[in-house]
Amino acid sequence: KKMVFNRMARQAFANRKAERYSKVGREMEDRVSSLLKRASRNNQPLFLKVIYHQPNSEMDCDGADFTVEKLIDGRVYSVTFGISISPKCCNQSKAKHPDRLQMCFPININDSTIVKKVEKLFNDPSFLKYLERE
Numbered sequence: 292k293k294m295v296f297n298r299m300a301r302q303a304f305a306n307r308k309a310e311r312y313s314k315v316g317r318e319m320e321d322r323v324s325s326l327l328k329r330a331s332r333n334n335q336p337l338f339l340k341v342i343y344h345q346p347n348s349e350m351d352c353d354g355a356d357f358t359v360e361k362l363i364d365g366r367v368y369s370v371t372f373g374i375s376i377s378p379k380c381c382n383q384s385k386a387k388h389p390d391r392l393q394m395c396f397p398i399n400i401n402d403s404t405i406v407k408k409v410e411k412l413f414n415d416p417s418f419l420k421y422l423e424r425e
Contacts, residue, residue, distance in 0.1 A: 330406045354388030361413045367425035370412045392421045
């Protein structure tokens, strides 16, 4: 027997799914914040400062979830970026905020991969346009 959904039922389903994804996305933001703040190499913090822009703040609405600072050759550099848990949402964010770096961190991503991807922002020449010198 084929099940038929009316428009209201489909909308209710879509709303519940959006709520679940929103919750999982916020949990990922908390996870990334914690990871980046704890990241270290040779018992030295990897990043100078990690700022998590609170949900619905002005920066968050501008596509920025994090600003990370790193000391490189005696100078402080920062990069600001947004994160998404799905490629589809990441692409939507890129379209909505074309001047803001957007990164996709799927829910099954490894902790060390998250740290490596953020560290790469400071080392890879392809991300130079997003780096700001303090």
